[in-house]
Amino acid sequence: MEKAKPTYDELVSENTELRYQLEEANDTIEAIRTGQVDALIVQGETGNQLYTLKTADQTYRTFIEKMNEGAVTLNHEGIILYSNASFANMVNAPLQKVIGVKFDTFILKEARDEFYKLIKNGWEKECKEEILLAGNKRYTPCLMSCNTLELDEGTALSLILTDLTIQKEAEHQLKINNEKLIVAQNATEKLNDELEDTVKSRTADLLLSREHFKLLANNIPQMTWTNLADGTVNFHNQQWFNYSGLTYQDTQEPDWRHKIIHPDDYQFTLQKFTAAIKSGTIYEVENRYRRYDGTYRWHLNRAVPLRNDKGEIAFWVGTATDIEDQKQEMDRKDEFIGVASHELKTPLTSLKGYLQLISYKKGELSPAVKQYIDKAILALNKLQILVNELLDVSKINAGRLEYSMEEINLTALMRSCIENARHVFPNFEFMEDVEGEFIVNGNSERLEQVFMNLINNAVKYSPASRTVIVRASQNGNNVRVYVTDYGIGLSDKQQERIFERFYRVEDKKYMSSGLGMGLYISKEIITHHNGKIGVQSELGQGSTFYFDLPLVKN
Ligand code: ADP
Numbered sequence: 001m002e003k004a005k006p007t008y009d010e011l012v013s014e015n016t017e018l019r020y021q022l023e024e025a026n027d028t029i030e031a032i033r034t035g036q037v038d039a040l041i042v043q044g045e046t047g048n049q050l051y052t053l054k055t056a057d058q059t060y061r062t063f064i065e066k067m068n069e070g071a072v073t074l075n076h077e078g079i080i081l082y083s084n085a086s087f088a089n090m091v092n093a094p095l096q097k098v099i100g101v102k103f104d105t106f107i108l109k110e111a112r113d114e115f116y117k118l119i120k121n122g123w124e125k126e127c128k129e130e131i132l133l134a135g136n137k138r139y140t141p142c143l144m145s146c147n148t149l150e151l152d153e154g155t156a157l158s159l160i161l162t163d164l165t166i167q168k169e170a171e172h173q174l175k176i177n178n179e180k181l182i183v184a185q186n187a188t189e190k191l192n193d194e195l196e197d198t199v200k201s202r203t204a205d206l207l208l209s210r211e212h213f214k215l216l217a218n219n220i221p222q223m224t225w226t227n228l229a230d231g232t233v234n235f236h237n238q239q240w241f242n243y244s245g246l247t248y249q250d251t252q253e254p255d256w257r258h259k260i261i262h263p264d265d266y267q268f269t270l271q272k273f274t275a276a277i278k279s280g281t282i283y284e285v286e287n288r289y290r291r292y293d294g295t296y297r298w299h300l301n302r303a304v305p306l307r308n309d310k311g312e313i314a315f316w317v318g319t320a321t322d323i324e325d326q327k328q329e330m331d332r333k334d335e336f337i338g339v340a341s342h343e344l345k346t347p348l349t350s351l352k353g354y355l356q357l358i359s360y361k362k363g364e365l366s367p368a369v370k371q372y373i374d375k376a377i378l379a380l381n382k383l384q385i386l387v388n389e390l391l392d393v394s395k396i397n398a399g400r401l402e403y404s405m406e407e408i409n410l411t412a413l414m415r416s417c418i419e420n421a422r423h424v425f426p427n428f429e430f431m432e433d434v435e436g437e438f439i440v441n442g443n444s445e446r447l448e449q450v451f452m453n454l455i456n457n458a459v460k461y462s463p464a465s466r467t468v469i470v471r472a473s474q475n476g477n478n479v480r481v482y483v484t485d486y487g488i489g490l491s492d493k494q495q496e497r498i499f500e501r502f503y504r505v506e507d508k509k510y511m512s513s514g515l516g517m518g519l520y521i522s523k524e525i526i527t528h529h530n531g532k533i534g535v536q537s538e539l540g541q542g543s544t545f546y547f548d549l550p551l552v553k554n
Pocket of ligand 1: 453457458461485487488489490498503504505506513514515516517518519520543
């Protein structure tokens with residue numbers, strides 16, 4: 001049966017009713033929005049539905065509205081019943097476009113299945129999970145916690161969403177930093193490994209070189225040792241222990257050197273050693289070391305400093321070479337020279353006497369023979385000087401060069417020597433500069449020997465110049481005698497050695513007769529007179545030899 005058409009009055013009344021309902025609905029919505037009523041009407045699939053919150057009150061609403069976290073309630077269909085401003089902000093949409101919308105609108109399609117599972121889970125029990133909100137041109141990583149809420153109309157799901165953007169960024173930054181840290185750590189580890197390898201190989205090298213050193217040191221015939229920069233001994237080789245019979249413990253005692261150095265050599269050995277340590281120059285000394293069986297043998301000691309990059313002394317390397325056999329050989333030679341020169345002296349003197357006797361008979365001799373005799377006398381003089389020098393050297397070595405001392409006038413002695421030199425070397429000019437009378441305590445024959453040796457040398461080593469200057473002047477309590485020539489001169493190195501026994505400069509160009517004994521004897525004589533002998537010279541320019549003698553006080 002067809003329904004009867006409504007009458008006009010019915011339509012007017014229905015219209016009035018609908019308007020009334022509409023006004024009521026508007027008022028309700030306004031009341032809910034402003035928080036006067038805790039309820040919400042949502043257009044669902046089954047028509048309008050009204051929701052009211054059982055526990056809602058004004059305080060909580062304000063609190064939820066103001067909080068930073070997004071707060072949302074969903075119904076079973078996943079429609080947003082309520083959203084605070086923070087959530088709207090998270091999805092970058094106005095509040096009106098959020099409420100009543102399905103929540104999954106803000107989830108990326110590909111993540112929705114996961115999300116549904118999560119929500120389903122949330123309806124069953126409290127849970128927390130990270131999700132990514134995809135709003136209008138904004139993605140917000142969030143921590144979503146789900147909780148069910150009892151509304152008058154049934155249960156709703158409350159979601160609290162904490163924005164993790166800053167945290168994620170921090171995490172990201174942390175991750176980057178961590179990665180950098182790992183890279184740096186790896187680099188450090190690599191470096192460390194390399195360093196360890198270097199240290200290992202250096203240590204191995206060091207060990208090897210130390211072993212080399214030990215092997216070398218223990219297999220050479222000499223005794224060797226090393227000292228620290230301050231002189232403390234820190235190593236002796238096996239030979240040293242074998243020879244001395246001492247133990248390592250013995251060398252740790254403060255006066256261990258007394259146990260090995262001959263008492264007569266102890267003082268000067270230590271003096272030289274201390275001086276070398278102080279000055280950092282090579283240490284060289286001859287002394288006697290006590291062997292394990294109590295016998296002493298002569299040794300030549302040498303120690304050289306080894307310096308580091310900065311030039312500081314790192315340590316000293318010392319060696320002691322046994323020179324006992326050479327010493328004894330030398331002693332035997334000296335003894336032979338002594339005996340031979342002594343034996344030669346007498347026949348030479350008589351030879352000279354006979355030659356002089358012949359030369360007195362000049363009238364009976366032909367000029368040629370006379371000339372031969374003069375030459376023979378000259379050669380004999382040289383020979384006599386040599387033999388005398390040899391005898392002197394052997395006496396010096398035996399400690400038997402003895403002579404008497406008396407007050408002598410050095411000025412007169414010098415003048416007579418100069419006269420003699422002018423006579424012997426007529427081609428030379430001897431300039432004399434002797435100020436005053438110098439009285440000294442000495443042996444005139446020996447001092448004459450020294451002075452004449454200096455003059456002879458000045459002449460001998462001046463192949464181009466013809467001038468020799470002789471001077472004497474007071475020098476404090478001493479008189480200083482100078483003999484200057486303009487001859488071949490001496491280098492610094494040569495000057496250091498010319499007073500040694502048998503030392504001669506190896507220069508074939510200027511080689512002249514002599515055995516390198518004159519200056520050695522002169523030094524002995526001057527030292528015996530409490531004086532000092534020395535030289536100042538420059539190669540190619542000439543030399544000045546001088547000696548000082550103490551003046552006799554009036
Ligand atoms: P020699 O008999 O060889 O002259 P000396 O002991 O008197 O022995 O001198 C030693 C060395 O010193 C000489 O061989 C020479 O090389 C050097 N010498 C000595 N005097 C001079 C000098 N006036 N000028 C240069 N060299 C000199």
